[in-house]
Amino acid sequence: MSEGALSARISDAPSDPIFGIVELFRADQRPDKFNLAAGVYMDEQGITPILPSVREAESRILSASTTKLYMPISGDPAYLAAAKTLLFRTVGGAWGEIESAASERVQMIHTPGGTGAVRLAVDLVSRLRPGAEIWVGEPTWPNHTQIIESARITARRHDWITDDARSLNTSALFDAIAAAKGGDAMIFHGACHNPTGIDPTPEQWIEIAQQIAHRGIVPILDFAYQGFGEGLIEDAASLRAFLATGCEVLVASSSSKNFALYNERVGSLAIIGADGAAAAAIASHARMAVRTMWSNPPAHGGAIVSTILGDATLRAQWEGEVGAMRTRIQGSRAALVAALATAGAGDFSYLLNHYGMFSLLGLTDDQLTRLRDEHAIYLVSRGRINMAGLSTTKIPIVAKAVASVLA
Ligand SMILES: Cc1ncc(COP(=O)(O)O)c(C=O)c1O
Numbered sequence: 001m002s003e004g005a006l007s008a009r010i011s012d013a014p015s016d017p018i019f020g021i022v023e024l025f026r027a028d029q030r031p032d033k034f035n036l037a038a039g040v041y042m043d044e045q046g047i048t049p050i051l052p053s054v055r056e057a058e059s060r061i062l063s064a065s066t067t068k069l070y071m072p073i074s075g076d077p078a079y080l081a082a083a084k085t086l087l088f089r090t091v092g093g094a095w096g097e098i099e100s101a102a103s104e105r106v107q108m109i110h111t112p113g114g115t116g117a118v119r120l121a122v123d124l125v126s127r128l129r130p131g132a133e134i135w136v137g138e139p140t141w142p143n144h145t146q147i148i149e150s151a152r153i154t155a156r157r158h159d160w161i162t163d164d165a166r167s168l169n170t171s172a173l174f175d176a177i178a179a180a181k182g183g184d185a186m187i188f189h190g191a192c193h194n195p196t197g198i199d200p201t202p203e204q205w206i207e208i209a210q211q212i213a214h215r216g217i218v219p220i221l222d223f224a225y226q227g228f229g230e231g232l233i234e235d236a237a238s239l240r241a242f243l244a245t246g247c248e249v250l251v252a253s254s255s256s257k258n259f260a261l262y263n264e265r266v267g268s269l270a271i272i273g274a275d276g277a278a279a280a281a282i283a284s285h286a287r288m289a290v291r292t293m294w295s296n297p298p299a300h301g302g303a304i305v306s307t308i309l310g311d312a313t314l315r316a317q318w319e320g321e322v323g324a325m326r327t328r329i330q331g332s333r334a335a336l337v338a339a340l341a342t343a344g345a346g347d348f349s350y351l352l353n354h355y356g357m358f359s360l361l362g363l364t365d366d367q368l369t370r371l372r373d374e375h376a377i378y379l380v381s382r383g384r385i386n387m388a389g390l391s392t393t394k395i396p397i398v399a400k401a402v403a404s405v406l407a
Contacts, residue, residue, distance in 0.1 A: 075110020
C-alpha cells in the first residue's frame with residue numbers, strides 16, 4: 001500500500017453509540033429480544049408504522065405530481081410555510097396564526113432531517129463566528145459533539161443535570177452560561193431531552209433565554225420531538241422564550257419523529273435574526289453552506305408534511321395520531337415505574353417528571369452488558385431507555401431484568 005493511500009494511517013472508526021447498539025440487536029438470534037435502544041417510536045407490537053395521515057397524503061401526492069425537478073436551495077416553499085406555522089403557532093390561536101415576531105424575523109431552510117438542520121446550524125456558527133466554541137450539556141444526543149467536531153469547532157462539554165440524572169441542575173447550567181464567551185453558541189433541546197427526558201419548565205426557559213440573550217450567546221435549539229412531551233404547542237415553550245428575548249436563534253426541527261418520516265429525511269432550520277434584514281443575511285450564508293453540502297433537499301417528505309398541514313381534515317387526523325403516540329409513551333412510563341417497584345428494583349418515580357421517549361435508568365456498563373447477555377435487553381449508555389419500545393407484555397419482563405442486575 002502506498003504511503004499516500006487514504007487507508008495508510010488509519011484504524012477503524014468507533015461504531016456510532018446508538019446505531020452500533022441497534023446493529024448488535026439485529027445480529028442477536030434470540031427470539032425474545034428487546035430493542036429499547038433505537039430512538040424511534042414503536043407501537044404496542046414493536047412496529048414503527050406509517051401514519052394513516054401520511055399514507056393518505058402520499059396517495060394524493062402520487063396522483064398529482066408531474067415532475068422530479070430540483071427544488072430551490074432553501075427547499076420547498078410549501079413545506080417551509082407549514083413547518084414555520086407548526087413551530088411558531090400562537091397559544092390558543094387558529095392554524096396559520098403565528099407569533100408576530102416570527103413573521104418578521106424568521107427565515108426557513110428545508111433540510112435532510114433534523115441532523116441536516118443541526119449540521120447547518122453548526123456550519124453557520126463556523127462561517128459567521130470564526131473562533132466561537134459550541135457548548136453542549138452532557139449527556140446529550142451523541143451526534144451533537146460529533147457534528148461540532150466534524151465542523152472543526154471545539155465542543156465545550158458542561159454539566160446541566162444532577163449526578164443521579166434525575167433532574168435539572170440549574171446552577172451548573174447557569175455557571176456554563178456565565179463561562180461561555182459572547183459569540184459562542186450553546187445547544188439546547190427544545191423539548192423531550194434525549195437522552196435524559198429532563199426539560200426545563202416554561203418559567204425556567206424564560207430565565208435561561210434571558211441569561212443567554214444577556215450574555216450574547218447564540219442558542220441552537222434542537223427541536224426533534226415536538227408533540228411527544230405535553231402537546232404540539234406546549235412543547236414549543238422553549239422556542240417562545242427565546243423568541244421573546246429578541247436574540248438571534250437557530251432552531252433545528254425534525255419531521256422524522258412526529259410524522260414518523262424517519263427515512264424520508266425531512267426537517268428545517270428556522271433562522272431567527274435580530275430583525276428581518278439580519279435573518280435574510282444569515283439565510284443567504286445558509287444557502288451557500290447548503291449548496292456545498294446537499295445542494296437542495298429531498299422533496300418527498302416535505303410534500304407529505306405540507307399536504308397534511310395544508311388540509312384541515314388531514315391536519316386534525318395527524319394531530320390525533322401525534323396525541324396517540326404521546327399518550328402511549330406516557331402510559332408506558334407510568335407502567336414501567338409501577339412494574340419496577342413491584343419487581344423490587346426500587347423507586348423510579350422520578351421518571352414521571354420526565355418528557356418524551358427517553359430517560360436514564362442510571363445503569364453501569366456492566367449492568368447494561370448483563371441486561372444484553374442474560375436478558376437480550378438492549379439499552380444505550382447509562383441505561384437510556386426508549387419508553388416507546390415497551391409494551392404491556394414487555395414491561396414486567398424488563399422490570400424484573402433491571403431488578404436482577406441492580407440486586
Ligand atoms: C436530539 C436529536 N436531535 C436531532 C435528531 C435528528 O433526527 P433526524 O432523524 O430527523 O435527523 C435526533 C434523532 O434521533 C435527536 O434525538
